[in-house]
Amino acid sequence: MLVGKNICTRVVLAVMLLGLGLQAMAQSAEQKELLKRINDIKASPALKEKAMKQGKARTALCKRCHGVDGNSLKPKFPNLAGQNAAYILEQMEKYADKRRKFRVMNVLSRKFTLEDKVNLSIYFGEQKVKPVLFNADLAAKGKVLYEKSCQKCHGKNGLGDGKDRDEDVLFARIAGQKEVYVSNTLKVFRGVANNQLTSTSKVYRESDKMEEVTKNLSDTDIVNLAAYVASLGR
Ligand code: HEC
Ligand code: HEC
Incomplete structure (x- = not known):
């Protein structure tokens, strides 16, 4: 019986993994x-x-x-x-x-x-991003975190050209992006990762990569990161 159950579980797991793999492909x-x-x-x-x-x-x-x-x-x-x-x-x-x-x-x-x-x-x-105002103290703190956790995908200057990208496919450009939008977005990913998004939320999006990097960010981290991201690309 026990063996039977194990095989069953394995088959189910294998099918699930195959499904996820196919979805990613x-x-x-x-x-x-x-x-x-x-x-x-x-x-x-x-x-x-x-x-x-x-x-x-x-x-x-x-x-x-x-x-x-x-x-x-x-x-x-x-x-x-x-x-x-x-x-x-x-x-x-x-x-x-x-x-x-x-x-x-x-x-x-x-x-x-x-x-x-x-x-x-x-x-x-093809349009040009206009520089936005940002708080330099917060941005300086955000820079440290950005270089540690974000740069490998979004790139040194936030253009989406980090070394971890898959061949030619660029990640999102975030340089000069609106601070409020960036912090709201990071909170949405964090909310999804931690199952905390309420049914009244107007915005929903998921991304394995972004859920993984945001799940342990504090609100302060998010404010600092958003200031740094807004300061990039000028
Ligand atoms: C492993 C790669 C990876 C890492 C590391 C990563 N990102 Fe992302 N990021 C992505 C991908 C992929 C998307 C697009 C997700 C989607 O399709 O919704 C994205 C989207 C975003 C967006 C939304 C862009 C938009 O225009 O809506 C923001 C903001 C962002 N990332 C900020 C960050 C910050 C800040 C960090 C570091 C804390 C970070 N990312 C780390 C891959 C990554
Ligand atoms: C009433 C305001 C409004 C109008 C009109 C509107 N948008 Fe948006 N758009 C938004 C908001 C707010 C978001 C971000 C929502 C979210 O976080 O998913 C967004 C997100 C987007 C995104 C994703 C950006 C990113 O960085 O991930 C794209 C692309 C976009 N809009 C394209 C368009 C296009 C093209 C049109 C016209 C055909 C349009 N939008 C009209 C408000 C609007």
Whole structure:
């Protein structure tokens, strides 16, 4: 009996692990596919110019929050300017099928064709981030933590180009990102990691990598990190 149970447990475990492995493979295949689409367009000046034009024309529904040049209008809205285009596109796909939740974004992401989303991602990614104000004392404390826990993925200057990235797929650019948005986001990942997110939370997103790095951060760590991240990229 005991042996039977063990085998059963092992089979169940093996199937679960296989499932997780397949999911991870599917996700990185999705990222690579999106990246290829974007790179193919960027490699051709004519296609890029067309994408920039059509992308800009589609910003009518975005600009009251993210700004027409991707520098967001409120501290809790993320900048899209300078963001890695493949990351923007991937996040819109996540909102579209509700892997990431925020109502306005869930609705908008389903309104557009993939072509529109590719154009929007290229357009916003090419814009320049405007420097934001930050508290230098907090940023100095955040720097120490950043170099220890974040740099390997997000890169020394927060551009998403850390050494731990998978081939060409960049992580999120966080340099110059809005401080309030960064600290809210770190708290969402921490909340998910520790099963503390309440049902009234307006935002939901998961990432094994970000849950792992945020699960033991204190509120003070988060404030300091957000100040440092905001100070980068100038
Ligand atoms: C009413 C305000 C509002 C409008 C309009 C809006 N957004 Fe957003 N957007 C947000 C907020 C707030 C978030 C962050 C929510 C979260 O944490 O998931 C966000 C997140 C995003 C993200 C993820 C950014 C990141 O750094 O992870 C992308 C990409 C994005 N929006 C693109 C767009 C595009 C493209 C449009 C226009 C088609 C648009 N948004 C319109 C408020 C808005
Ligand atoms: C092992 C790699 C890894 C490490 C280490 C890491 N990150 Fe991330 N980070 C990611 C990935 C991948 C994402 C995108 C998650 C998603 O798709 O939602 C991300 C997303 C983010 C975002 C959201 C960006 C946006 O525009 O919404 C912020 C902010 C962030 N990370 C900050 C940090 C900070 C601060 C640290 C250090 C405490 C850190 N990260 C460490 C991989 C990492």
